[in-house]
Amino acid sequence: MRITSSLLAIALTGTILASPAHARTIAPAQAPSLSLDTFKKVTEELSSDAFEGRAPGTIGEEKTIALLQQEFQKAGLKPGNNGSWVQAVPLVEITPQNLSAITITGGKTPPALSFGQDIVYNTSRVLPRIDIKDSPLIFVGYGINAPEKGWNDYAGLDVKGKTVVILINDPDYAMEGLDGPFNGRAMTYYGRWTYKYEEAARQGAAAALIIHDTVPAAYGWNVVQSGWGSSQLVADTPEGGAGTAPLANGWISLDKARELFASAGQDLNAQMAAAKQPGFKALDLGQKISFSFDTTTKKTLSHNVIGILPGKTRPDEVVLHSAHWDHLGRCPAAPDGDDICNGAIDNATGTAALVTLAQAHAKAGPTDRSLVFLAVTGEESGLLGSDYYAANPVYPLEKTVGGINMDALSMGGLARNVTVIGKGKSQLDTYLERALSSQKRASDTDPSPEKGYYYRSDHFSFAKRGVPMLYFEGGQDLVKGGVEAGRKAAEDYTANRYHGPKDEYNPNWDWSGAMADVRLYYDIGRVLVTTTDWPNWTEGDEFRAIRDQSAASRK
Numbered sequence: 001m002r003i004t005s006s007l008l009a010i011a012l013t014g015t016i017l018a019s020p021a022h023a024r025t026i027a028p029a030q031a032p033s034l035s036l037d038t039f040k041k042v043t044e045e046l047s048s049d050a051f052e053g054r055a056p057g058t059i060g061e062e063k064t065i066a067l068l069q070q071e072f073q074k075a076g077l078k079p080g081n082n083g084s085w086v087q088a089v090p091l092v093e094i095t096p097q098n099l100s101a102i103t104i105t106g107g108k109t110p111p112a113l114s115f116g117q118d119i120v121y122n123t124s125r126v127l128p129r130i131d132i133k134d135s136p137l138i139f140v141g142y143g144i145n146a147p148e149k150g151w152n153d154y155a156g157l158d159v160k161g162k163t164v165v166i167l168i169n170d171p172d173y174a175m176e177g178l179d180g181p182f183n184g185r186a187m188t189y190y191g192r193w194t195y196k197y198e199e200a201a202r203q204g205a206a207a208a209l210i211i212h213d214t215v216p217a218a219y220g221w222n223v224v225q226s227g228w229g230s231s232q233l234v235a236d237t238p239e240g241g242a243g244t245a246p247l248a249n250g251w252i253s254l255d256k257a258r259e260l261f262a263s264a265g266q267d268l269n270a271q272m273a274a275a276k277q278p279g280f281k282a283l284d285l286g287q288k289i290s291f292s293f294d295t296t297t298k299k300t301l302s303h304n305v306i307g308i309l310p311g312k313t314r315p316d317e318v319v320l321h322s323a324h325w326d327h328l329g330r331c332p333a334a335p336d337g338d339d340i341c342n343g344a345i346d347n348a349t350g351t352a353a354l355v356t357l358a359q360a361h362a363k364a365g366p367t368d369r370s371l372v373f374l375a376v377t378g379e380e381s382g383l384l385g386s387d388y389y390a391a392n393p394v395y396p397l398e399k400t401v402g403g404i405n406m407d408a409l410s411m412g413g414l415a416r417n418v419t420v421i422g423k424g425k426s427q428l429d430t431y432l433e434r435a436l437s438s439q440k441r442a443s444d445t446d447p448s449p450e451k452g453y454y455y456r457s458d459h460f461s462f463a464k465r466g467v468p469m470l471y472f473e474g475g476q477d478l479v480k481g482g483v484e485a486g487r488k489a490a491e492d493y494t495a496n497r498y499h500g501p502k503d504e505y506n507p508n509w510d511w512s513g514a515m516a517d518v519r520l521y522y523d524i525g526r527v528l529v530t531t532t533d534w535p536n537w538t539e540g541d542e543f544r545a546i547r548d549q550s551a552a553s554r555k
């Protein structure tokens with residue numbers, strides 16, 4: 001079915017906005033044949049129980065890869081990886097076994113810790129056994145080493161073989177505004193749990209424990225408990241994770257962290273306050289931790305699916321549309337016994353939108369630059385598929401113009417606005433504003449920058465290597481019901497369906513909002529593959545320097 005009349009009306013009134021200069025002269029794309037049927041059908045199929053929640057390395061993966069290849073082929077794309085539709089992504093599943101008791105020695109009243117309730121950990125190292133023995137506990141504040149900000153919580157510290165205790169988020173997360181040393185209320189990458197472990201590994205720590213705290217973490221202890229108690233999927237690298245992860249990494253509950261500090265004669269609140277100050281000095285907690293576990297490891301080859309619409313005149317210049325196809329597979333059951341995390345919103349919608357875009361772009365015919373459609377694996381386990389592609393790009397990153405990532409499209413109905421995660425970071429915003437104006441919609445910044453969404457989906461794998469990426473979707477200002485309705489819908493999703501068995505396909509969804517968003521993704525992609533422009537990061541942005549290093553290859 002073609003797009004609805006209201007969208008057609010929107011499409012035909014596209015106006016032209018300011019710079020970049022040559023983008024101004026490009027006429028808005030002809031109304032594409034965005035198929036709502038395809039969008040619905042592929043979303044429904046991918047999120048059906050038959051796909052078992054699309055966990056990497058499972059039958060769910062096999063079915064998903066087969067469906068995507070078939071749909072990309074039917075849409076008229078070419079295989080995107082040197083004649084193949086797939087890029088193999090080596091992963092290894094690590095499952096802790098035979099967990100020992102956890103002992104803390106030293107201190108006045110060393111806390112008793114039980115795994116799963118008070119503390120959780122695993123390893124991303126491919127080793128048969130992890131043995132942490134009498135490892136001194138060192139509180140390192142936010143555990144940040146940011147030379148460009150003159151901040152180093154590890155300054156003058158030797159934590160080799162020790163266990164570092166770290167705060168989540170970054171030192172100024174509690175600020176109202178966004179103008180603190182670490183962007184105020186907005187979380188920087190330094191605030192992400194992945195960064196904490198990466199830095200602890202660089203410092204040589206044997207283990208790293210993050211103190212869970214609901215507000216700065218932006219999710220409850222229950223999310224940590226369910227995410228960390230079982231197997232972990234990590235990249236299968238020749239180093240087996242050495243250098244990128246300590247032997248063990250995990251979380252400790254806030255209550256137990258309080259007891260640990262009290263046992264050291266310290267007040268956790270006072271130490272949290274001290275950690276926010278420049279020049280913070282790490283603290284030896286005068287106690288040692290011991291625990292061990294065996295692991296079973298299962299190596300698996302998961303797959304990114306890649307299709308291409310080759311460009312006519314500048315085929316080596318590439319524009320990306322991306323979405324992750326994977327989800328959690330089987331997960332802790334709901335009260336009704338349903339244990340399949342179907343991942344309808346997250347991210348069957350984004351993957352189906354990728355197919356819908358491929359169809360429409362192919363129907364509209366090739367343009368000057370190439371369009372690559374990238375469905376990546378392993379996002380739920382830490383952006384594994386997109387990180388693997390960006391580290392092993394089929395199309396060189398320096399000649400990758402930019403891209404648009406889609407993750408969990410909103411099914412709340414048409415919104416007057418879109419929420420741009422990372423608004424203002426790059427010149428791609430100009431392309432978005434241009435497309436929005438043809439829909440008479442507006443863009444807003446992320447209402448919850450403290451949640452660090454910018455670092456939690458696949459565009460980040462490209463952004464951190466300098467490729468400008470857009471990540472946005474329908475906002476909360478719904479045409480039907482306004483911001484209140486939008487906020488309610490978002491809260492309902494987060495509370496009742498996000499990463500749970502009830503994120504299921506709903507035949508009563510109002511698709512008008514998602515279709516309007518897909519139209520924006522289409523328009524921006526279409527203009528980017530026509531222009532000779534190379535949009536860059538905004539001056540001063542954290543990724544601008546790395547992009548400028550390869551400027552010569554874009555001359």
Ligand SMILES: [Zn+2]
Nearest residue numbers: 346347407408
């Ligand atoms: Zn997702």
